[in-house]
Amino acid sequence: MSAALAPVVPLKTQTRDPVEAAPPPSAGSSADKKGPITMSTQPFLKVEGLKRQFPQPGSPDPAPVFEDVHFGIERGQFVCVLGHSGCGKTTILNILAGLDEASAGHVIMDGREVRGPSLDRGVVFQGHALMPWLSALKNVEFAVRSRHPDWSAKQVREHAVKYLELVHLGHALDKKPAELSGGMKQRVGIARAFSIEPKMLLLDEPFGALDALTRGSIQDELIGIVEATQQTVFMITHDVDEAILLADRIVLMTNGPRAKIAEIVVNPLARPRVRETLHQQPAFYTLRNHLVDFLVKRSREFQPGPGWDAKNPPLVHPGQSSQPA
Amino acid sequence: MTRKPWLAPLLSALFFALFVGAWYLATTASSGGAGAAPAMDPEYAALMGAQAQAGGQSAMPGPGEVAAKIWEHVSDPFYDRGTNDKGLGIQIAYSIARVLAGYLLAALVAIPLGFVIGMSPLVYKALDPFIQILKPISPLAWMPLALYTIKDSGISAIFVIFICSLWPMLVNTAFGVASVRREWLNVARTLEVSPLRKAFLVILPAAAPTILTGMRISIGIAWLVIVAAEMLVGGTGIGYFVWNEWNNLSITNIITAILLIGLVGMLLDHLLAWVARAISWRE
Numbered sequence: 001m002s003a004a005l006a007p008v009v010p011l012k013t014q015t016r017d018p019v020e021a022a023p024p025p026s027a028g029s030s031a032d033k034k035g036p037i038t039m040s041t042q043p044f045l046k047v048e049g050l051k052r053q054f055p056q057p058g059s060p061d062p063a064p065v066f067e068d069v070h071f072g073i074e075r076g077q078f079v080c081v082l083g084h085s086g087c088g089k090t091t092i093l094n095i096l097a098g099l100d101e102a103s104a105g106h107v108i109m110d111g112r113e114v115r116g117p118s119l120d121r122g123v124v125f126q127g128h129a130l131m132p133w134l135s136a137l138k139n140v141e142f143a144v145r146s147r148h149p150d151w152s153a154k155q156v157r158e159h160a161v162k163y164l165e166l167v168h169l170g171h172a173l174d175k176k177p178a179e180l181s182g183g184m185k186q187r188v189g190i191a192r193a194f195s196i197e198p199k200m201l202l203l204d205e206p207f208g209a210l211d212a213l214t215r216g217s218i219q220d221e222l223i224g225i226v227e228a229t230q231q232t233v234f235m236i237t238h239d240v241d242e243a244i245l246l247a248d249r250i251v252l253m254t255n256g257p258r259a260k261i262a263e264i265v266v267n268p269l270a271r272p273r274v275r276e277t278l279h280q281q282p283a284f285y286t287l288r289n290h291l292v293d294f295l296v297k298r299s300r301e302f303q304p305g306p307g308w309d310a311k312n313p314p315l316v317h318p319g320q321s322s323q324p325a
Numbered sequence: 326m327t328r329k330p331w332l333a334p335l336l337s338a339l340f341f342a343l344f345v346g347a348w349y350l351a352t353t354a355s356s357g358g359a360g361a362a363p364a365m366d367p368e369y370a371a372l373m374g375a376q377a378q379a380g381g382q383s384a385m386p387g388p389g390e391v392a393a394k395i396w397e398h399v400s401d402p403f404y405d406r407g408t409n410d411k412g413l414g415i416q417i418a419y420s421i422a423r424v425l426a427g428y429l430l431a432a433l434v435a436i437p438l439g440f441v442i443g444m445s446p447l448v449y450k451a452l453d454p455f456i457q458i459l460k461p462i463s464p465l466a467w468m469p470l471a472l473y474t475i476k477d478s479g480i481s482a483i484f485v486i487f488i489c490s491l492w493p494m495l496v497n498t499a500f501g502v503a504s505v506r507r508e509w510l511n512v513a514r515t516l517e518v519s520p521l522r523k524a525f526l527v528i529l530p531a532a533a534p535t536i537l538t539g540m541r542i543s544i545g546i547a548w549l550v551i552v553a554a555e556m557l558v559g560g561t562g563i564g565y566f567v568w569n570e571w572n573n574l575s576i577t578n579i580i581t582a583i584l585l586i587g588l589v590g591m592l593l594d595h596l597l598a599w600v601a602r603a604i605s606w607r608e
């Protein structure tokens with residue numbers, strides 16, 4: 001365990017075993033998870049040895065964008081990936097979605113290997129990816145109809161309306177995407193992804209292009225829906241505060257090429273987290289400083305230390321170790 | 326500009342009045358004057374022979390005569406007094422029917438084929454050399470071949486329309502389908518949408534504006550070509566009418582027909598523009 005104190009991991013690492021349960025973030029929602037997690041050998045989503053190379057003219061073996069990527073996501077967990085632009089976050093998400101193929105490694109979800117896209121995984125795309133010739137309602141209905149081909153038109157409509165109302169768009173059902181603001185478009189994208197009630201949700205920087213105020217209110221809506229549905233979420237972001245607000249686990253990626261998972265940070269702040277009071281909790285700034293420090297410095301300089309194992313990225317608890325004496 | 330919406334129509338009326346005035350002056354001026362020269366094509370004067378030399382008036386009809394002729398045609402568009410004397414309404418109806426037949430057949434072939442070409446880079450590469458060679462061929466060059474193989478002049482004219490409307494629709498459909506945004510296709514993939522549903526509910530609406538642009542170009546070309554095709558095959562149609570009136574040396578009829586050709590062409594274009602607006606989308 002001495003490796004935990006090596007300069008690459010400045011904060012004390014509590015455990016190296018992602019399978020071992022961390023203290024439950026909130027007594028209510030996760031208490032039931034504690035038992036099964038310690039006993040089960042397979043997390044809900046398991047990523048093993050993932051690597052992606054893009055062919056480059058004139059180079060038979062180009063440097064992979066990332067390699068040796070291993071991590072797991074438990075059922076009901078909200079995991080954020082934090083890393084600089086270009087490190088391969090979108091590529092990883094596309095592989096999880098089944099839209100792209102890994103050069104090596106594999107993804108196993110719920111006991112089955114991911115091969116191609118599936119209704120089991122809902123995707124919110126970086127650009128909203130709404131179809132501009134369809135109204136907000138029709139965009140969501142398109143997804144609902146795909147999920148439930150046997151439903152009547154009325155059932156499909158009611159289901160779609162329900163999810164649009166969840167993101168407070170009940171008043172804009174018949175508006176075309178061109179008539180919606182950026183935030184509203186992203187909300188439709190979220191409603192569309194949730195409406196198929198997937199086993200897992202993948203979000204690619206869904207709020208990247210939004211102003212702070214809009215982002216805040218959609219984040220709150222997202223928290224609400226995730227709490228209500230106990231959805232398992234994998235989300236990409238480059239916003240530290242967003243990761244702290246939303247994630248139970250924060251996966252830190254080093255810069256590419258050959259990006260790796262440096263560590264996985266456990267969010268000590270209890271769920272449900274409330275934006276207004278979050279920064280008053282003592283653990284908040286320790287966590288935030290840890291993440292910012294990673295982004296500005298360690299993501300660039302990261303070198304695997306002697307105790308670092310790509311197959312088991314260290315699980316870090318910044319809030320609990322407090323100031324190392 | 327927005328505060329004076331009547332300005333443009335007023336200017337149009339003014340231009341029209343100027344044009345008609347100039348036309349009137351040019352055709353009523355004495356043939357001795359050099360100013361009437363544009364109306365006095367020497368060949369035409371030779372054909373008109375005695376009349377042109379005897380009369381002080383130009384052989385070119387003035388606006389009044391053409392207006393009277395137009396009125397005559399408008400008041401009785403559908404008369405039929407044998408092969409060489411049918412109403413303008415009947416002639417234009419023949420032309421429109423041929424254009425629509427050839428055009429719709431072309432759409433029936435070009436849009437599905439364009440879909441396949443646009444979806445498959447392999448088929449695109451395989452067919453590209455043929456399209457490149459066939460596209461620049463003047464549709465009228467096909468006429469003898471069509472007459473020889475089909476042996477029916479009416480169907481040959483339709484074939485010529487078919488072949489000239491085909492290429493813009495084919496090329497535009499293929500381009501529109503090939504450039505459907507990757508993200509919409511990815512949405513369809515993550516929703517496990519069936520290929521047929523994807524084709525009709527994602528690719529078709531996404532490519533529709535591009536396809537419609539091709540259809541609009543096609544109808545314009547078809548309408549240009551039908552006049553020439555009917556001049557060649559004869560029998561019926563507005564093109565044949567123009568040619569026949571040239572043989573009859575009835576310039577008033579020719580001018581009337583020219584105006585009508587322009588008018589119908591405009592209506593066809595507006596029709597397609599209206600459809601294009603209806604299916605277009607804004608991001």
Ligand SMILES: Nc1ncnc2c1ncn2[C@@H]1O[C@H](COP(=O)(O)OP(=O)(O)O)[C@@H](O)[C@H]1O
Pocket residue numbers: 054055065083084085086087088089090091092256
């Ligand atoms: N289709 C592709 N072909 C070649 N290179 C690609 C392709 N997609 C992504 N890349 C490269 O992979 C790297 C990671 O891309 P991406 O996953 O989009 O990063 P992120 O989402 O973290 O910003 C980038 O350097 C990018 O240039």
Ligand SMILES: [Mg+2]
Pocket residue numbers: 089090126205
């Ligand atoms: Mg990205």
